[in-house]
Amino acid sequence: MVQRPPAPARERRTHGQRLLQQLQQLHRAEADFKRRREALNLPAAVGLTVAVELRPKGFLDYKAMDWKRDGIEVLNVTSHDDFDLIVVHIPDGRLGAFEKRIREYISEDTKYGKPKHAALVNVIESFRQAAFDELWTDPINPPPAQVEQWFQLWLRVKAGDPAATQRSFAQVAERLGIIVETGYVPFPGRIVVAARTTRAALEQAIELLDVMAEIRSVQPTAEFFLSDLNPVDQVQWVRDLTGRLEANGSAEAAYVTLLDTGVAQAHPLIQSSLDAADLHALVPTWNGADADGHGTQMAGIVLHGNLTHPLASTEAHAVPHRLESVNIYPPQGQHPYHLYGWVTQQAVGVVEGVALDRRRTFAMMSTCTEASTGLPSEWSATIDRLAAGGRGTLEPDNDEPRQRRLFVLSGGNIPWPKWDGYPHINHVESIESPGQAWNALTVGAYTDLTFIDHAKWPGLQGIAPMGALSPCSTTTMLWQRSWPFKPDVVAEGGNGSLDQGQPLVGPESLRLLTTHRDMARALLSETGDTSAAAAEVSRLCAHLSTRYPDYWPETLRALVVHGARYTPAMSAQLPLNRARDDKEALLRQFGYGAVNGYNTLNSDTWRPTLVLQESLTPYRLDRSDIKLNQLNMHTLPWPSDALAALGEALVEMRITLSYFIDPNPSQRGWQSKFRYQSHGLRFAVKGATETAEIFGQRINKIEREDAEAADGLHRQPMNDPDTEGWLFGSQLRARGSIQSDVWRGTAAQLAAKSHLAVFPVGGWWKDWRDACQSTNAVRYALIVSLEVNQELEVDLYTPIQAAIATPIETTIPR
Template identity: 30%
Template sequence: MADEKYRHIHLRGLGKASEDFRARGGGNKKRPPAISDRAAHAQALRRQLDESIADLENVLASQQESGVPAAKRGAAITVSARPSVPIEVGSKRATSPGLKLLSVRRASEDDDAPDAPEQATFFIAKKSLETLRKNLDEYAEWRDAPEAVGNDDIDDEEEDDKGRPRNFWLFESGATIRSSTLRDFWTDQIDRFPKKRTETEWEVWTLPGFENSFLKAIDKLGIKLLGKPTAFIETVVRNVSATPQQLEALVRSSASVVELRSASTFVSDFYDMEPERRAAVMENVASRILGPPADAPRVTLLDTGVNRSHDLLSSSLPQSRCFTVVESWGTNDRSGHGTRMAGVAQFGDLEGLTSSSLMALETALESVVVAAPTPTGEVPARDALMSAVALVEREPHRRVFCLAQTAQGEEENGRPTSTSAVLDQLAYGDGDNTRLFCAAVGNAPHSLEEPYQIAEYEDRNENYAIQAPAQAVNALSVGAVSLKDPSSSDVMVAPVGDLMPTSRTAKRWSRPHPIKPDLVMEGGNFLVERDGVFSRPSPAHMVVTTSHQAPISPLTISGETSTATAMAAGLAARLAARYPLYRMETIRGLLAHSAEWTPAMLAQAERDRDAGYSNQDVMDLLLGRYGWGVPDEERLFASAANALTLIVEDDMQPYERPLKDGKPQSIRLKEMKYFKLPWPEEVLRDLNQTPVEMRCTLSYFVEPDPHAAARNRASDRYPSHRLKFDVKRSGESDERAQLRNNQLAGGDMTESAGSGEGWVLPSRSKGTLVQDIWRGKAYQLADRDGISVVPVRGWWGDMPGQDRYERTINYSLIVSIRTPADAGGDLFAEVFPKIPAELFADAGTAST
């Protein structure tokens, strides 16, 4: 019975919205300790403020020459915090009235000086200077009991709370005020700041609305503009080529720069080795191919181009679907990387296709050249992404994007960059027409001259952090695993089922961060050299794929994370073909949901545990290396009698702005949703003490605000909103399950209920792909048939002027139950008849 396969149950309209909602808050942080002599402190700050703007008239004159409107002219100042005291900036933004927050550098973010005071950089218009001085005078006269200052709830972001003067907490936490330098605008790691006075490429982030004056300043200073501007919610990003001196003058004269970062372009990895037996493999596959149907989902390769005349690719990729973001580059593949990825996305490992039956392709291909064929023709990575999407979407079609490239030159600390933010923005789209991007996490560096050192593998590449743009929260980020068995004589770097030797990890990312990679797929293995120190790629353990040198040499090999990413994109497209009504949020969520950790991964986790790591650290290491593991294609594509998967697609309006006496009030969270799931209660009770597993996955996309990375509270204000799920506990009523997340739900909090134990994760991720696994006895799962989906505040709740609070957001909730194959009972047969016909999204067909 367990061998019988069913289509996953796909539902819409199941969730019930709460009539009223008030989130339960967490613990409060403390305000900074009180200043003992505020009058003296205010006097010092005022003196420093006047010194910092001593050159203001010259700055204003240069801004006037650039055409900056008089009301927007001013200067940048930097406030440094008291020792061991966080700088308090409240909810200020770059568009706030008065002090405009440009960036915050937290002490933990400065690798060169982790004990340095925190600092905030502001822009203040000339017209606001007197107001700031007045605030300082009022601050000097403020009297408050020390305990009242120390115990205020830091979540109260009103600047004038409890009658205090505006900017009170900034003054209370600040130690000094000075004129800002160019380094104060730098929000990448400080060691990446250009140290030479020569011309280099920069990313310049500016406020919108300064287009004419900014371009006039650029022209006057002789600075070169590179690529196209990229617009986000409150910032515009441009690449320029300039010296530090030119950039400093631009900051002063344009009055619009909010931050500076490293520039980037796309790069890929290459292999030049040829596999054995390529002729036999080629003949076997080419004779069996049936081209894809016209409506087949497409894998859109954002790469180096594809040799579409290849016998294995021509039926999937007509010339009309080959594009380039720069006309002079052409659409042909000069390096070979894109053609390799095309073969992997469409066929996987060609050497494994040993069947003699016809092969009906379910997916098609598209190609866009986004990587310059020569270094002199590079364009910013974010420009290439946006142009590529615009090119292919001239023809509406269902597609999965494959980005097996990394953005060279951007930070590797997990924080959003311009390229990852563009990827997030493109994935979100308008919130309804979302896009799925599969992104490679990148490879540890190696070459023939500098081979990969085996010592790096002992800590599973903890020194090589995941590269941009794979930190994008909306992406499906893919690492690599070694799955091919070695011969008895081979000495390989990676054990079977463990991390591919050069796959990067999230170990060096600062917490908290989303789980990345999301999953891993085959990327080959490396062979240990005779010296036992170095290693090299093993041709026998790489993936056989198509070559751009066809017909002379039609096949080659490929590996590492680019190959794993192409495999994931092909798998996602095949899932989209078999379930054409699934949203992209569901496709992404189901790939992670179906993934499993291999025995080698779990063995490594046990070694970490034995080494003294806490349970939280063990899980962080496991997920930061392998994500959720390797997708199980059997579970991905179908349910079974002992493996039931429920797909619930729903929506929610997370915010509202109520009226009081006809006047708009502050934006607040609006509602949560509760799902009473169709549940195999009888089968689970009959199984009683049998060990079972439940998986829950919540997948959704967000609109990014990348400038949040330079401001306060970057971790929770980058996304427009966040969601979390909470499962009803054993012995708990539906009312109490909702009350745990909603203070306004009906019910009695004194009612007893089972504990929340049994979950794999000690705490769940802040990303947009939230997943956890529960393991326990069948009878304990029998009444756990309710799930709350709860909103958490993001930047949409801070910006009433954007009207985002009126928007509805989509999400996918995936729940599966798995029992032992020989345990008996049919989960699917009990659940399917319980579902009302109107809830089925795909007409309720049961067979595969």
């Protein structure tokens, strides 16, 4: 578990009185604010914008201050080195909501003998009237005071009418000398308008323009750096970023191993993270440098992400991982398809022959041009074998350690001339080999890039809406149900546009910015599609491996999936009365959602995350039969008394199980002893109303159902009694070697869900006795997170940390 700082120790009376004095100052500011608006003949004010400083950082869920009953709304949250800053809008006359809670904190105790509202009041360091700096939420520094530029102003929607909010704001802003561009972008509870003014003018107007929730810059896009800058200007921007780079030169760093067309190692944004000695080629006589350009484009994303953000910033730019490259393409011609598994194996051998023990994420964007049907190929099965560290023979492990590996693969792209068929074309174009590999992280693409400068491109219309599937992204909608869901996750892959119905790649504002191979021509280039998405996920895996060096490849994969979330555009595809087919379609387009670096890398006080790395021996030889052997029963360390006391309050539990299988790719019908996977693992959680005995019976029956399903039989399952609480459920999530699900219910129900079992089901190790694999032990990573609304004022982190238990191994007779 990630550690958190201790709660601040406060002398309740002194602390409470100091906060009350600050609120009195805000009362006086509110009265002055009203007089100023009246003097300028502006509409009556509807409230005050207040900044609340919280210490220590990360201790309070910002939702604890979203008090709908009092009309108090959280506008924005920014995190600083040692504190969080929450900006709230407080309606007229509602400062008393804070005053009431603070007075109760001073004079009243809970039934546990603690000050009332202590979880809230103890972390409040101060109240102050919000100014420009509190509303500025961009990661880059604010602009100089007198420089006129365009700003994004994020406004609270008043009376549920976005259009009226924009009109009213524009009228008042015009009187203050602020130019507001026609049009706005609506979001839930917000609209975004573009305004041209100076920082100084906004600072004077913030109190009078009382609907502002956030101020951001209008960020440059890839189009700015590629179209609006000449190559000489690009050099200046790149030189500035190079001076701010903080590269990790340690030999112990985590690496991304790029299997592509080579890399231009001398590029100023690459050379500090890629030693010349780590520039390899599949064949020693080949050149490790990039003659194509694709590998250098991917290297830029692997190291920096979309370069528009670090280039536009003025902050230090840390690159905590390093890069190594293997050029897998010959100088002329292409490898025959049937050799690509061998090519991948040889490329892995090249880097491991130099440095075996490096912590690596292998990133490969090459795919076969023909769509996969989900059936294993030589290429995908080789990746599965390499990931699992298998030998490709039937020799048992005999306690010899395996060299397991993490692979990140792109899902393959839809050719851009077909993008006019979006989104239907994405449903019928399938992920390409080797993207069907069970043990790899296969990455699809979504997009948040929707801005088109219509002054420059008046006839263009964006294809994909914000947060939706990228036009390039393939899916597995046509795969048979027996194969895993792919992609596993999606990441930014850019967008496209239509010009009078004809599809185009770009303009560049819809693409990602990266490094260019030919530095004599330009330093920067655009990229996109599932290749760029896979490069971004590889970067996230390297960040994970840097922060948590003891985590297995299975664990890194689990954390990436566990942190992913569906965007509103993705979730909107699920109808209110969602059926199994609706959920399956979601998984076959987006996997488990868009990657989220913060969720993947961090655990919060309101979202504690448990990470377990365990093993079991799934099978045992009983005379002439191989039977299921062992399950691990994990006691969930929930503070049951505290949860039970919360009663009907809603909570969320997310579980992800990740393990690697040994493949059996011969195409003889993947049933019985010819199943593709060596073994299967599942997880199940004790139902709130189940006894331990009934829970054990349910686990026993799941394996029989699994075998019957493989033989085409379908019988009434013995379901989790809390099945309605799961997003996907036990049957839908039981595909492949990565499984994730979310349970939502009441705190009282969660308190009774006291055990989680990880148990084996069938595989060819069990069914194929002559293979002599029944004694092999297997590893798995299990991630469990719990999310509770912090406003409930209950500390779950500390008792969970104290109660983490080792698994209990139980043998189930067959």
